[in-house]
Amino acid sequence: MSPRIFWSLLLGLLVLLGVPLTILFLRTHEKVTETVVLPPRGEASYNPLYVLGQALRADGIEVQSRQRLQLAKMALADTDTVVLLQDTRDLPPPTVQALLDWVGRGGHLLLRTQPPGKDTASTTQGPLLDRIGVESLFHKARCQRFHVEDDPSHEEFCRGRRFSLGFQARADAERHWGREGDLVFARLRHGKGRIDVLADMDFMRGAGAAPLPRKRTTAKDAPQRDGLHDLAHRDLTRYLLDPNYGRGTVWLVYGSRPPTLLARIVLQGWPVWIPLLLALLGWLWARAQRLGSVLPSPVVERRSLLEHVRASGELLLRFGHAAPLYNAVQALFLHRLRLRAPVAAALDGAARDQAIAEVLQWPVSRVATALTAPSPHDSSALRERIRLLLQMRSLL
Incomplete structure (x- = not known):
């Protein structure tokens, strides 16, 4: 058989088999688009304010993210804004004084009260809250109704610790939200600047609380929502950032630590180290001596000439x-x-x-x-x- 005849027969066979198989595949399969949400990676996995920073950058605002509040390394301008998610109880008095001096020159500071913990008897609130006039914190969290046109049952601050203000702080308050002595938000004047005290900042995070049902719920029963992907959360965040919005840099102090190398190896590298560990244990078992009673040592020949x-x-x-x-x-x-x-x-x-x-x-x-x-x-x-x-x- 000549090569020309061979290749002609092979091409004809492929056409006879390929056309029916192609028609069968197209008639029995349907193209479906499926969106899979992958877990966050890199900075998004440990920075809860990462989504907020990306949104502000998309709006033309200069954003700087920091793990901890370090004023010596942060060149704060008088028109900047600091979103302090870090626990304010960790701040030493000198840092608190420097931060308040910056606010007095025109800065805008947003901070939160510490979240409710296991130690419900603790009344320690730190030097910063004491200096701005926050008198007491309430350990029992309760949702606050937030009127939204397309979501009349919308509620916020379900996991936050409410607070009350002293006499001088009430006099300096421009706006507040909540009942008297049971607040979830207060904007205080301090010199030329403003200080916003919030019960929590879950709505600014990459993941917050999900839409709440119409019936009254407690903080313990509140479901989870997708943070700044919620339109009401965007509006509330934009309202809180308003005093210096577009005038300076927004500093996001998220207060959490990136995962260590050991944590990444244990949590993400288990498909590799578990088989290696099993192989090592199997090799050790194969090389190990038999188990049982200890055998006496053999008698050594005595070769002394004397x-x-x-x-x-x-x-x-x-x-x-x-x-x-x-x-x-x-x-x-x-x-x-x-x-x-x-x-x-x-x-x-x-x-x-x-x-x-x-x-x-x-x-x-x-x-x-x-x-x-x-x-x-x-x-x-x-x-x-x-x-x-x-x-x-x-x-x-």
Whole structure:
């Protein structure tokens, strides 16, 4: 078959199979568009005021975000605005004084009361709230009705801690929201600037409370809403930012910390480290020794030369072979004698004993006893003669 015929047949086969399959696919499948909301990433995952900052930038406002209030690193102008989501109880008195001095020159400060916590008996509100005249905080949160044309049951500040103002602060208040002595919002004059005290700032966050039902609800039962995506929240935020809006920089102090590397690894990297951990545990289990009672250590061979010599001597002595032991020690002595006193070693008999006694300055009888072989079964005489021979050898 020629290549031209082969490729023609292959192309025809693809057309015959491909056209019906394409028609079948188009008739049995439908194109559907689905929107999936992904979890926030980067700064949006830890900055609750990130959406507010993006909205202000889109409106042409210069925005700066900070984790903590650090006036030394923030060049605040007299027309700037500071949204302080950070807990004001953390601010030291010098920082509070510097912040109030800036507000007195024309700045605009928005802050919130600390949210209700587990310690409902605590009355500590920090130096900043004390300085601006906030007298008391209420631990029980309650929703505040917020009239909206298309949402008549709209409510706000359901999770905020309401507050009351002192006499001087009430005199400086331009506007307030709530009943007398039970406020959720108050705008106070301070020099040329303004201070807005809010029960909470959930409506400014990236995620806040969902539309509440028409019936009266408590803060505990309030559902969740999508923060600045709610039109009423945008209007309320724009109203609060009005004094210096468009005149200076808006500083967003969100007061939260970005997640650490360890937290990211544990919470987001589990598809990687869990299989690796299981593989490591499996390898350790395969390499581990069997479980059970501890086996005794094997007996180590004793290779001491002295022990071998002592055992050989005791064996010869036990079987009545004392002569080889004596002859070995005597030969050791005579070898030393030939090195140190060759004249005495060349003699024999009584003459040799006399020469050795003169060299060692010993009695001749003692030398003769040491050089005389003992009886084969007299172990005491053997030990005595070996002792004398070794002593004589050491004196040479």
